[in-house]
Amino acid sequence: MSMTPTPPLLSVRDLTVAFRVRGEDAPVVRDLSFDLHEGETLGIVGESGCGKSMTALALMGLVPNPPGRIASGSIRLGDEELVAAAEARLRRVRGARISMVFQEPMTSLNPVFTVGEQIAETARAHLGLSAREARDRAVEMLRLVGIPAPERRVGDYPHQLSGGMRQRVMIAIALVCEPQVLIADEPTTALDVTVQAQIFDLFRELQDRMNTAVILITHDIGVVAEMTDRVMVMYAGRKVEEGPAADFVAAPRHPYARGLVNCVPRLVADPPDVPEPLFEIPGLVPGAEALARPGCAFAPRCPRAMPVCGREFPPVTASPGGRSVACWLDAEGAR
């Protein structure tokens, strides 16, 4: 990762996404800020429901509305502001400059159109290709994402493909216009392990070729270590820790992140007779009302919680090497 101070490709500041539930605004993403540089891979980790997908949808301008909306903050792509941009302008960004691969490959393709058409229409919409050129481009993309016999597969319907093949098609759709940013929301959760490895190989290969910046959402620390340059940990809609992936995995700071990393069983060459017990984070995933409370949302489950944790959200403490953490344990003057 380069340290040159080039301006970031994507810059998110104080992003808040809220859902209107029973007449009240419930934030699901709060005051989120982060940057993404060209060619970089940023991992977003956190447990189910912490707001990873909503963050991604906010970047796409696709937060389901109603009941959701971007309540405040800014998302800049290059020098274009995306929050509150007109729908017509967002349409020119979506699929062309930022695209997204979704969590559910089985249902994300339209069952009544051929996969070729579903790739080609994106090319027609943004690149102004003719029908024939767009079809050729679809074949080329299918070949690129490693689908055998692409000339034949281009006429297949989604139900004729396996889950792994469908996810490859989704990736082909996302990459057909060579976007600057690719968001992959748990792209392999629904797939089996061998396919998972193939998909990640494909990501690396395509990223090298196109220099795309990738936001990879996952809850697999192994994937973070292997695939990403930088990682951001979210808890209950907030960023609680950020840093270079290798440093983070070696020594997580935030108590929640420590729990997360320690949950992963280590592979040891010479296993002891009595295996180490698997670490587990006590307590439950916080509900929406917990997010609205003041203080750190992790405090009720935190083994090292202090009185101040329940009162006020901790300030962000930055440390050398591009790391930062939001925890009272690290904050200056904390007791």
Add this chain to the structure above:
Amino acid sequence: MIRTLSRRLLNAAGLLLAVLVFNFALIHMAPGDPVEVLAGEMGGATPELLAEIRAGYGLDRPFHVQLLTYLGRVAQGDLGHSFYYDQPVTGLILDRIGATLLLVCAALTLALLLGCFLGVVSAQNRNGWLSHLVTLLSLAGFSAPVFWVGILLILTFSVALPVLPISGMSSVDAGRMGPWGRAADVAAHMVLPVLTLASIYLAFYSRLARASMLDVLGSDYVRTARAKGLSRFLVVYKHALRNALLPVVTFAGLQFAQVVSGAVLVETVFAWPGLGTLAYESLLRRDSPTLLGILFFSALMVVAVNIAVDLLYRLIDPRIGAR
């Protein structure tokens, strides 16, 4: 494809046979003697005359012999001879079928197109006034009896505001009009019966299309379509509508039988010279061969439409053909 089709045709043949036997038995058991009605209309009813007519139509033979004779004739395409009109039933039906098909097809098309349109538009704007209007309309459509709607329309557009003909299919002086004039005349006569028949199904289809569209608009593949940066028009009318149509087409096929029976009511209200009026008259006249013929023919139509819908469904949804 060929195998499914031949299996469907075999099923259809079995079904039609069952319909024939059931209807024949039902009419045989029904009270009232067609021969007496017939003889009465001829002017006198001596026992000899009655016996002669009975023998002429084979009505004096045992039930199972009559049934088998009838089935054998139908198998050869002969639906028997009308007591009342004194001509082959097949010819009678063919004379009237055009009028009924015109009415049914026009009403079905109108109900489907308008219903889908209303459904789609109201699904996109869930709490808009159009959406509420669709709900209101369908409530009214569901609860209002057909003949009431028909009579209301007649009172409004033919009596209070005499712009449309009350009944029949053509004017008395239609013979003197040119081909275009005649077409326009028939079209004017069609308006009220078609509206009446369509109103029942319009309510149903608009609700169905709305529910189906709402479902599809929330689906993952519609989100994908939006994530591609496609225009709103493409997202709604290409990606969503085609999927939302699947249940509507299924129901349109299943409901065809009801549209045909609805047509009987509408035809009697508007004196539309189709199969429905013929069936009604035949029932009053105890003209059982004609009635049986019409019932059989309607069953045949419904079965044929269901097979056609099945094929159409395969065209719209590629997943079906693969199974």
